[in-house]
Amino acid sequence: MPAHICQCLNRLLTLRSNSTVTIANERRKSGKEFVESVLSLAYKLSEMGLRRGHIVAICAFNSDWYLGWLLAVAYVGGISAPLNYRWSLEESRLALEVIQPAMIVTDESCKWLSELQKGTIFSPRWHVYIGNHYSSLNGIQGCKRPFLNFQTVKYCWAPEDVAIICFTSGSTGKPKGVAISHTSLIMQSLAKIAVVGYTEDDVYLHTAPLCHIGGISSCIAMLLAGGCHVLIPKFEVTLAVKAIEENHVTSFITVPAILASLVSMMRYNESRKPKQSVRKILNGGGSLSVQLVDDAIRCFHSATLLSAYGMTEACSSLTFITLYDPAVNNANQHLMEVSEITPISVHPIGGICVGKPAPHVEIVINREEESSHVGRIMTRGSHVMIRYWGQSSAVEIDSGADWFDTGDSGHIDVHGNLWLVGRRNSRIKSGGENVYPEEVEVVLSQHPGISVVVVIGLPHARLGEMVVACVQITENWIWTDSALPSNVECHLSTSVLKEYCRIKSLTRFKIPKAFMIWRKPFPLTSTGKVKRNEVKTEAxxxxxPLLCNL
Known part of the structure; x- marks a missing residue:
């Protein structure tokens, strides 16, 4: 029988029938209660007329109800299309035009629905509101029926094996709907179980929204493992820390911005002790600075800290790397030098080490120049998307046999580790040479005086583009390009950072020509990715005036 994400339900019913599977606000559901709610909802959707291939758009905060809807829709052969509640009216309209849902499910997070309904393009057959009060379909979310078994309601598959349509984060251009199969989600989940080590004993905190592939894939992995889910509506650092403490959370996923918020709150609040219960932290959406890794280990010193590289089109993680493992690094001794446990030092060819491919993933490098080890990162396997929804076939994929171009450049070392150099569409062309922002960022981020750095290319009459670094300074450090007394140590300047880049063996043409102090948070997508175009415009x-003189 082919893979299906609802195959987790039978395991939950037998493994955790009477123990807690979901915790959301004051609601707690056992395995039996959760499975019954999913089957009851699937039965109701089938009665209403939801059929194979029907698309159900979901725009809501994280909750046990959201989790139930994802499974119930898949159970009857429907396709869930999670929408980002943070989208603008225009972004939401464009997404709905692409997917043409038969049903839309919303809660109080959906601010644009009433405005959208004033137009003519939005005409779903059903609209359901989930929450503490139900405005339609007579409280479909809370329908009560005698317990249904797997023979009463048999799950089925949507055409093409599509399970969800997950939209890209849209850091450049409009979001695209990525059609992901049941098989892809199951394979990705098994990889996370094998590499991260999720088990039935885990208490998993949903820090990522269920509208993004990172949140969805880790959620399915935990469902298959049989663990307990702790759901907060959205990430707020106070809510997250409270949930970790009250529920003895053992695992969660992060992006750099989320991890920075957690360690910042814990580091500056002396009453908060290191979280002993946390055993597994998986980072995605960008590399971690040396300082952030150090801080995270101090706050969660019992946890294995891993990082993953991936994308929506590949159903989340392609590669994994362990940054810290308390079983290997003696937790009783003073923390090791971060450079010894964090393989993000500059490589002779450049880039960030993102680890080895997951067991089910094939990766090759398609070199653009024979003289260079750097090339296009290509992948193939069951993890690759079916296609972009609304397009007749997947880009650069032929029935899963051909390689999918990730859009990134990198190389593979002699140990089989993938080194990520950067996104090709963010590549800077300076004096005829290629400069990848990520490569420069990983060097500068190792300086103790820099907390966050974003590198961009700005137009330049002679060079074509000039490399510019926008930096946020670490607390208690000062910036000045004027002379300072020799006993002043914690200071930065253009000359200091240029010299630091030279010491770190960064190639001359990659060293920023200018530095800009950034005194506010960088603009981010909802997945924590920097909006480089907005940074570039403001810079x-x-x-x-400076550009004219350099």
Whole structure:
């Protein structure tokens, strides 16, 4: 029988029938209660007329109800299309035009629905509101029926094996709907179980929204493992820390911005002790600075800290790397030098080490120049998307046999580790040479005086583009390009950082020509990715006079 994400339900029913599977606000559901709610909802959806291939758009905060809907829709052969509640009216309209849902499910997070309904393109057959009060379908979410078994309601598959349509985060251009199969989700889940080590004893905190592939894939992995889910509506650092403490959370996923918020709150609040219960932290959505890794180990010193590289089109993680393992690094001794446990030092060819491919993933490098080890990162396997929804076939994929171009450049070392150099669409062309922002960022982020750095390319009459670094300074450090007394140590300047890049063996043409102090949070997508175009626009306004003189 082919893979299906609802195959987790029988395991939950037998393994955790009477123990807690979901915790959301004051609601707690045992395995039996959760499975019954999913089957009851699936039965109701089938009675209503939801059929194979029907698309159900979901725009809501994280909750046990959301989790139930994802499974119930898949159970009857429908396709869930999670929408980002943070989207603008225009982004939501474009997404709905692509997927043409038969049903839309919302809660109080959906601010744009009433405005959208004033138009003519939005005409789903059903609209369901989930929450503490139900505005339609007579409280479908809480329907009560005698317990249904797997023979009463048999799950089925949507055409093409599509389980969900997950939209890309849209850091550049409009979001695209990625059609992901049941098989892809199951394979990704098994990889996370094998590499991260999720088990039935885990208490997993949903820090990522269920509208993003990272949140969805880790959620399915935990369902298959049979663990307990702790759901908060959205990530807020106070809610997250409270949930960790009250529920003895053992695992969660992060992006750099989320991890930074957690360690910042814990580091500056002396009453908060290191979280002993946390055993597994998986980072995605960007590399971690040396300082952030150090802080995270101090706050969660019992946890294995891993990082993953991936994308929506590949159903989340392609590669994994362990940054810290308390079973290997003696937790009783003072923390090791971060450079010894964090393999993000500069490589002779450049890039960030993102580890080895997951067991089910094939990766090769398609070199653009024979003289260079760097090339296009290509992948193939059951993890690759079916296609972009609304397009007749997947881009650069032929029945799963051909390699999918990730859009990233990198190389593979002699140990089989993938080194990520950067996104090709963010590549800077300076003086005829290629410069990848990520490569420069990983060097500068190792300086103790820099907390966050974003590297961009700005127009330059002679070079074509000039490398510019926008930096946020670590607390208690100062910036000045004027002379300082020799006893002042914690200071930064253009000359200091250029010299630091040279010491770190960064190639001359990659060293930023200018540095800009960034005194506010960088603009981010909802997945924590930097919106480079917005940074570039603002930097150009501030540095325009300087550009003319460099």
């Amino acid at each position: 150009m306004l501030h540095l325009q």
